[in-house]
Amino acid sequence: MTVKSAAKRPAPPVSFLSSMWAVVWKDLAAELRSRELISAMLVFSLLVVLIFNFSLELNARERQEVTAGVLWVTFVFAGTLGLNRSMAIEKDGNCLDGLLLAPVDRAAIYFGKVIGNLIFMLLVILIVLPIYSILYNTNLFVPGLLVTILLGAIGYVVSGTLLAAMSVQTRTRDILLPILHLPVVLPVVISAVRASTYFLQGQPMDLIWGSLNLLIGYNVIFTAAAYMLFDYVVQE
Amino acid sequence: MISARNLVKRFGLKSVLRGLDFEVAEGEFVGLLGPNGAGKTTFLRILASLARPSLGRVEVAGFSLPEQAAQVRRRLGVLSHQPLLYPDLTGEENLTFFGRLYNVQNLPERIRNVLALVGLEGRGRDLVRTYSRGMQQRLAIGRAVIHDPDILLLDEPYTGLDQDASAMLDDVLRKVTAEGRTVVMTSHDLVRAQDLCSRFDVLTRGRILASASRQDVPPDGLQAFYRRSVSSLEPGRAGAHDG
Amino acid sequence: MNAKPKALMALDVASWALLAVSVYLVLVYAPMEAVMGNVQRVFYYHVAAGWVGMIGFLFAVFAGIMYLARGDRKWDVMGLAGVEVGLIFSLINIVTGSIWARPIWNTWWTWDPRLVTATIMELVYVAYLMLRQGIDDPDRRARFGAIYAIVGFLSVPLSFFSIRIWRTIHPVVIGSGDAGAQGGFDMTAGMQVAFFFCLFTFTVIAVDLLWHRVRLGFLADKVEQLKLKFSS
Ligand SMILES: Nc1ncnc2c1ncn2[C@@H]1O[C@H](COP(=O)(O)OP(=O)(O)O)[C@@H](O)[C@H]1O
Numbered sequence: 001m002t003v004k005s006a007a008k009r010p011a012p013p014v015s016f017l018s019s020m021w022a023v024v025w026k027d028l029a030a031e032l033r034s035r036e037l038i039s040a041m042l043v044f045s046l047l048v049v050l051i052f053n054f055s056l057e058l059n060a061r062e063r064q065e066v067t068a069g070v071l072w073v074t075f076v077f078a079g080t081l082g083l084n085r086s087m088a089i090e091k092d093g094n095c096l097d098g099l100l101l102a103p104v105d106r107a108a109i110y111f112g113k114v115i116g117n118l119i120f121m122l123l124v125i126l127i128v129l130p131i132y133s134i135l136y137n138t139n140l141f142v143p144g145l146l147v148t149i150l151l152g153a154i155g156y157v158v159s160g161t162l163l164a165a166m167s168v169q170t171r172t173r174d175i176l177l178p179i180l181h182l183p184v185v186l187p188v189v190i191s192a193v194r195a196s197t198y199f200l201q202g203q204p205m206d207l208i209w210g211s212l213n214l215l216i217g218y219n220v221i222f223t224a225a226a227y228m229l230f231d232y233v234v235q236e
Numbered sequence: 237m238i239s240a241r242n243l244v245k246r247f248g249l250k251s252v253l254r255g256l257d258f259e260v261a262e263g264e265f266v267g268l269l270g271p272n273g274a275g276k277t278t279f280l281r282i283l284a285s286l287a288r289p290s291l292g293r294v295e296v297a298g299f300s301l302p303e304q305a306a307q308v309r310r311r312l313g314v315l316s317h318q319p320l321l322y323p324d325l326t327g328e329e330n331l332t333f334f335g336r337l338y339n340v341q342n343l344p345e346r347i348r349n350v351l352a353l354v355g356l357e358g359r360g361r362d363l364v365r366t367y368s369r370g371m372q373q374r375l376a377i378g379r380a381v382i383h384d385p386d387i388l389l390l391d392e393p394y395t396g397l398d399q400d401a402s403a404m405l406d407d408v409l410r411k412v413t414a415e416g417r418t419v420v421m422t423s424h425d426l427v428r429a430q431d432l433c434s435r436f437d438v439l440t441r442g443r444i445l446a447s448a449s450r451q452d453v454p455p456d457g458l459q460a461f462y463r464r465s466v467s468s469l470e471p472g473r474a475g476a477h478d479g
Numbered sequence: 480m481n482a483k484p485k486a487l488m489a490l491d492v493a494s495w496a497l498l499a500v501s502v503y504l505v506l507v508y509a510p511m512e513a514v515m516g517n518v519q520r521v522f523y524y525h526v527a528a529g530w531v532g533m534i535g536f537l538f539a540v541f542a543g544i545m546y547l548a549r550g551d552r553k554w555d556v557m558g559l560a561g562v563e564v565g566l567i568f569s570l571i572n573i574v575t576g577s578i579w580a581r582p583i584w585n586t587w588w589t590w591d592p593r594l595v596t597a598t599i600m601e602l603v604y605v606a607y608l609m610l611r612q613g614i615d616d617p618d619r620r621a622r623f624g625a626i627y628a629i630v631g632f633l634s635v636p637l638s639f640f641s642i643r644i645w646r647t648i649h650p651v652v653i654g655s656g657d658a659g660a661q662g663g664f665d666m667t668a669g670m671q672v673a674f675f676f677c678l679f680t681f682t683v684i685a686v687d688l689l690w691h692r693v694r695l696g697f698l699a700d701k702v703e704q705l706k707l708k709f710s711s
């Protein structure tokens with residue numbers, strides 16, 4: 001049983017993509033075990049939807065107008081839970097240090113976390129949408145709406161993962177994330193609600209393009225910014 | 237293998253390391269001793285490329301930090317008081333994950349070997365959350381050596397372990413370090429340090445002001461040497477150097 | 480460093496003098512606007528405060544970039560100064576806007592893009608202060624502050640455009656007026672004098688305050704250093 005292998009040269013560096021997928025795989029495997037992140041987001045989402053029902057006295061006609069708003073508020077708050085948890089897992093027991101010790105690009109760690117968080121968020125959305133559909137007898141399977149949700153979720157997770165990586169390293173970590181994130185993610189929420197509402201109302205595309213373009217612009221700008229800034233979030 | 241020149245680390249305005257010089261040759265096992273808050277962890281974090289020095293030059297395995305951090309990281313294994321493991325993954329999955337990050341070849345075989353080395357053969361499929369503190373620490377050693385590093389940094393590896401677990405850790409550390417690895421270990425446990433280390437450096441007030449090789453310290457004499465080194469820093473005698 | 484620099488002293492005096500003159504220009508010299516009446520006079524300070532608030536935040540972003548590039552603590556002190564000055568003047572901007580809106584738009588508050596964006600910007604930088612509050616390690620505080628100052632500032636124009644999708648009723652006084660805007664007007668020569676004078680005055684005041692705040696930060700560092708020296 002030799003532990004020290006014969007070759008003295010260390011293994012060649014791992015590629016960006018494989019290290020990124022390793023992080024994604026790790027998050028998915030852990031979540032598959034514990035299911036604490038998704039179940040928390042899911043139960044929370046359903047509760048929010050229920051509470052909206054009673055607080056807004058949703059009748060059939062008004063429902064049409066506020067559906068997009070209710071959905072996005074639900075996703076935004078549930079998303080905060082998920083982001084907080086996903087980063088707390090790294091910070092508890094200093095696992096983040098373990099990641100940073102590895103010879104991988106920091107950006108690969110960031111994008112790995114982003115993809116993991118995006119998968120969790122989309123899973124929750126995929127479960128909430130049909131339930132909402134059934135509860136309120138609304139057809140939500142509008143392709144445009146689904147595209148909007150995808151774009152919005154990407155924007156939300158891209159900025160949220162960066163800020164969550166910061167907030168977990170503070171004393172006030174749980175309460176700080178929404179305070180940091182909401183003012184920054186507002187353009188996503190506004191545009192996504194707008195576009196979603198228009199899609200549900202079947203409005204013409206030229207009304208909707210503005211919001212979609214804004215979502216795409218946000219995603220591009222914040223992905224680039226996070227790519228450049230994440231190094232500074234984790235370096236000491 | 238490791239060299240630090242005039243190393244300064246400040247947190248804000250507070251200087252923790254103040255012009256520290258440190259040199260380790262290949263194959264040495266250096267015990268880094270010093271009172272709480274002396275800056276041992278801070279120093280190891282700099283060597284591990286987790287923190288950046290405020291001033292000074294640091295070279296590890298012939299690469300300078302922080303510029304060539306990636307090169308250093310590939311050759312470095314780190315064990316801290318926390319195990320740096322994911323409790324919701326099994327032992328094997330943890331090693332698989334870190335093995336992938338280090339691009340370890342023949343990973344399944346390597347994992348079997350490492351689990352055997354740290355005495356966790358039967359427990360690889362169990363969740364780390366179900367491990368005892370001692371088992372977690374042993375798996376943490378497995379994580380630290382999964383990529384067969386040339387250099388090991390150990391920060392208080394005995395913290396929180398009971399007698400049995402400590403003895404087992406001793407055993408594992410001996411095996412892991414018997415293969416010509418260079419090791420720097422911080423420890424409060426002078427007895428264990430005396431057993432394991434080939435050299436003792438005392439870090440106080442942000443510098444290494446006393447150093448002794450194993451031959452210079454009589455058996456059971458480490459305690460006395462440590463006392464002398466720390467107390468030689470009383471005002472007026474702060475210049476005392478290299479015991 | 481310890482004694483107040485002569486230039487700063489001169490700037491203090493200049494700020495007070497300019498402020499006094501601007502009060503005269505705004506309240507007496509500038510002609511009364513025909514439609515809106517005296518309440519329009521708040522406009523001079525309103526725009527000047529908004530302008531200076533923006534300068535403060537921009538300065539913080541610049542300092543943030545410099546901090547990340549150089550790692551020098553002085554940029555952190557400057558960034559914080561920029562944010563604090565920016566917050567004060569933006570608040571003045573929002574409050575004076577509200578005072579103006581009451582008689583003109585018949586409401587204290589409206590969900591106009593500029594108004595909302597100004598408020599969001601204010602919230603972004605309040606969050607910035609809360610972030611700093613939550614961090615004990617001064618290096619990390621500086622690093623995260625710099626990052627958030629930049630990220631927050633990136634989102635501000637995006638917020639503006641996303642709200643713009645609703646129609647605006649905010650007047651655009653300078654440049655082309657929006658057809659739907661209420662409360663727009665053309666500036667006469669007298670108004671222009673008061674307007675540009677206020678911009679200048681507030682800029683000087685902002686520079687003066689920034690300087691004081693930065694100096695205070697440096698002095699605080701010095702006190703901290705002395706404390707450390709004594710305790711060790
Ligand atoms: N991130 C940090 N911010 C501020 N001070 C720190 C930080 N990390 C360590 N310190 C300070 O540095 C000193 C040395 O700490 P450490 O390296 O952990 O000592 P040791 O490991 O020798 O007990 C302590 O006084 C500690 O308070």
Ligand SMILES: [Mg+2]
Pocket residue numbers: 276277278392
């Ligand atoms: Mg320590």
